[in-house]
Amino acid sequence: MQDPFDQKKKSILAEIGTTDETTPDASPKGTIDEFCIPIINLINSNKDMVTTSSCSGRVSVFLEGVKDINQDDVKIGAKGNNGRWIFVTHDPKDLPDWFSSVNFKYITDTSSYESTSVTTRYILYKFEPLILHVKCRDLEMANKLYSAAMSCGFRESGIGTNNIVGIRISIKLDVPIGFLNELTEELVSFVSQDYLRVITKLSEDRFKENFKKLDALYKAVESLNTLQNSTSKVETKEERRVRKMKEGLARREEVRALKEQKKKEKLEEQEQAHS
Amino acid sequence: MQDPFDQKKKSILAEIGTTDETTPDASPKGTIDEFCIPIINLINSNKDMVTTSSCSGRVSVFLEGVKDINQDDVKIGAKGNNGRWIFVTHDPKDLPDWFSSVNFKYITDTSSYESTSVTTRYILYKFEPLILHVKCRDLEMANKLYSAAMSCGFRESGIGTNNIVGIRISIKLDVPIGFLNELTEELVSFVSQDYLRVITKLSEDRFKENFKKLDALYKAVESLNTLQNSTSKVETKEERRVRKMKEGLARREEVRALKEQKKKEKLEEQEQAHS
Numbered sequence: 001m002q003d004p005f006d007q008k009k010k011s012i013l014a015e016i017g018t019t020d021e022t023t024p025d026a027s028p029k030g031t032i033d034e035f036c037i038p039i040i041n042l043i044n045s046n047k048d049m050v051t052t053s054s055c056s057g058r059v060s061v062f063l064e065g066v067k068d069i070n071q072d073d074v075k076i077g078a079k080g081n082n083g084r085w086i087f088v089t090h091d092p093k094d095l096p097d098w099f100s101s102v103n104f105k106y107i108t109d110t111s112s113y114e115s116t117s118v119t120t121r122y123i124l125y126k127f128e129p130l131i132l133h134v135k136c137r138d139l140e141m142a143n144k145l146y147s148a149a150m151s152c153g154f155r156e157s158g159i160g161t162n163n164i165v166g167i168r169i170s171i172k173l174d175v176p177i178g179f180l181n182e183l184t185e186e187l188v189s190f191v192s193q194d195y196l197r198v199i200t201k202l203s204e205d206r207f208k209e210n211f212k213k214l215d216a217l218y219k220a221v222e223s224l225n226t227l228q229n230s231t232s233k234v235e236t237k238e239e240r241r242v243r244k245m246k247e248g249l250a251r252r253e254e255v256r257a258l259k260e261q262k263k264k265e266k267l268e269e270q271e272q273a274h275s
Numbered sequence: 276m277q278d279p280f281d282q283k284k285k286s287i288l289a290e291i292g293t294t295d296e297t298t299p300d301a302s303p304k305g306t307i308d309e310f311c312i313p314i315i316n317l318i319n320s321n322k323d324m325v326t327t328s329s330c331s332g333r334v335s336v337f338l339e340g341v342k343d344i345n346q347d348d349v350k351i352g353a354k355g356n357n358g359r360w361i362f363v364t365h366d367p368k369d370l371p372d373w374f375s376s377v378n379f380k381y382i383t384d385t386s387s388y389e390s391t392s393v394t395t396r397y398i399l400y401k402f403e404p405l406i407l408h409v410k411c412r413d414l415e416m417a418n419k420l421y422s423a424a425m426s427c428g429f430r431e432s433g434i435g436t437n438n439i440v441g442i443r444i445s446i447k448l449d450v451p452i453g454f455l456n457e458l459t460e461e462l463v464s465f466v467s468q469d470y471l472r473v474i475t476k477l478s479e480d481r482f483k484e485n486f487k488k489l490d491a492l493y494k495a496v497e498s499l500n501t502l503q504n505s506t507s508k509v510e511t512k513e514e515r516r517v518r519k520m521k522e523g524l525a526r527r528e529e530v531r532a533l534k535e536q537k538k539k540e541k542l543e544e545q546e547q548a549h550s
Contacts, residue, residue, distance in 0.1 A: 122477070139414075146435065158433010158441050160421065166433050174449040176477055190473065195465060202397070202451055 005137045009050040012135075016040075016051075033058075033090045035211070039132070039218050046225050048137040049145065052164060057130045057210040059095060059203050061087040061102070063180055063187070067119040086123065086187070092207040099196045104178065104189040121180045123187060125196075127173035127203045129210045130217075136163040148220040151257030153213055169213060171206050175199055220257075223250035280412045284325040287410075291315075291326075308333075308365045310486070314407070314493050321500050323412040324420065327439060332405045332485040334370060334478050336362040336377075338455055338462070342394040361398065361462065367482040374471050379453065379464040396455045398462060400471075402448035402478045404485045405492075411438040423495040426532030428488055444488060446481050450474055495532075498525035 002010070016032065032040060035056035043049050065081030087098050136142040142163040149157040149167045156168035177196065178189040189196070227250045230243040277285070291307065307315060310331035318324050340356030362373050411417040417438040424432040424442045431443035452471065453464040464471070502525045505518040 118480075143436065150435075156431060156433075156441070156443065158431075158435055160425075160433055161418065166431070168431065172447060172449045173451070174447045175451070176448070176474060190470060191466065198465065199451060205393075 005048075005135075008135065009044075012050050012052060013044060035090060035214070036130075036132075039214065039221065042218060042221050042225070043132075043134055046221075046228065048141040048228070050135050051132060052135050053131075053133040055128065055131050056090050056214070057207060058088060058090045058128055059098075059200075059207075060085060060126050060128065061098075061177070062124050062126065064121045064124065067121065083121075092204050095200050095204055095207075098200065099189075099193065103187060105181075105186045106189050106192065121182075122176045123178040123180070123189070125173065125175045125177045125199060127171070127206045129169045129171045129206070130167070130214050132167040134165045134167065136165060139163055144224055145221070147254070147257050148224055149217060151253070151260050152216040152220050154217065167217070169210075171209055173199060173203060173206065220253065223253050226250055280323075280410075283410065284319075287325050287327065288319060310365060310489070311405075311407075314489065314496065317493060317496050317500065318407075318409055321496075321503065323416040323503070325410050326407060327410050328406075328408040330403070330406050331365050331489070332482060333363060333365045333403055334373075334482075335360060335401050335403065336373075336452070337399050337401065339396045339399065342396065358396075367479050370475050370479060370482075373475065374464075374468065378462060380456075380461045381464050381467065396457075397451045398453040398455070398464070400448065400450040400452045400474060402446070402481050404444045404446045404481070405442070405489050407442040409440045409442065411440060414438055419499055420496070422529070422532050423499055424492060426528070426535050427491040427495050429492065442492070444485075446484055448474060448478060448481065495528065498528055501525055 032054060033056035036054045040051045040054060043051050063084050063086055065083030068081075086102055089095065089098070134145060136145060139159075142159045142165050145165045145167075146157055146159055149165070154167050154169050156170050157166060158168075159165050177191050177199075178187060180186075181188050223246075226243075226246045230247060307329060308331035311329045315326045315329060318326050338359050338361055340358030343356075361377055364370065364373070409420060411420060414434075417434045417440050420440045420442075421432055421434055424440070429442050429444050431445050432441060433443075434440050452466050452474075453462060455461075456463050498521070501518070501521045505522060
């Protein structure tokens, strides 16, 4: 009998294995982001971890769904009710001039903004950074992964139920750039092309920072794996030497991470009402 | 001898107690946000929890710090190095026309955007929602609080080290609205006052949703407390009747939360590569 974690991991990996452009998964894109594949493979090579969801970071331009004014809870930025993506990319190479392929109506008479109301469906431009969910065999592994992520600056990480670690950062952009003219069905942009160019450039900068953080996370998980594997095999003298060196590095990294952690907690405690 | 958690809680509460406008804490505002006080008191009335940091939600307008081009890591949105707040409020009442008190230079000739470079210090307009950190006596309490928060839609919550629960949502705005002209030292806005009016209005909507979620969280923590207190006192028949009713409600809420949780986890598993 396999234990429950191993069973779960096997079924998740089988599902990932069958996912491609012809048999998509439940996500809007339908496949795993290219830039996530190395870290996903690295994480899944550890017998005590399995990735359950991932996004390598993206720029998306989104039209909110229809808002029901009679409903008490008018949803902001909701995807339901005919919300739709106007543009999505995970690759900064696709960014330059993305808006030239969208049929925006740019308004210069800014007084027409006044036509927006509580049910106006806004167009939102977003940069969303890397996010990963990783199910761990036990709380000990979850704590290790959590500490590794925090030490790389994934400050909004946390452990949820069933030892699932959410790895999150907050480099974002979240910019309303226009709305839907319900009468003409036109996508109206209330910012200029020059402004779109600015936020596109700023997104490129954010992509850079995002990938730098992804690299750091990759290295931190590598250290975790090394430390774990090194305790369970017969080795040559040379292998032992290399292992000892790597362990030393990993431990130093862990100590550094712990110190960082302690410092952060101390700060948080001082920051009662951090705003 | 007090146990370590009780000691810690006592020292944190003592610190909160002495914080006011004349003896501020380490946060930029220096005191606890008014809108957070009820939930902070509620959480701290539970012997197994203590708040370590909080922000009720805010709008801030921020000028990034000086960027060192020679440093490999040019910080985006960094507060260090002479970054400064241009406007901050936790109260939606302060929002209308906030920009009339700021000496912005509005540019109409959009070609001057071209003057921005990698070291340009941008002005960022942000809406940041409620965030709370709560230290719990043990993992059991942390799990309960985490589940309560998730059930109220605080989807980015998580448990960190030392049983500290981070309670987070993602209703945000993060909008570059201008930059610093280094020569003239002017704050240049590259969006119009009409556009500022739009994002101000959208911030008011987000404040509404934010406070709705804060209310829901308050009720969920109230249920947690009721459930806990009810197990440890002598009571009259009437008290017992009321307790039983409240417990029933709280359990139903917990079951609902658990279901929600399960549903979410299932979704997450299906959403391998959710982007």
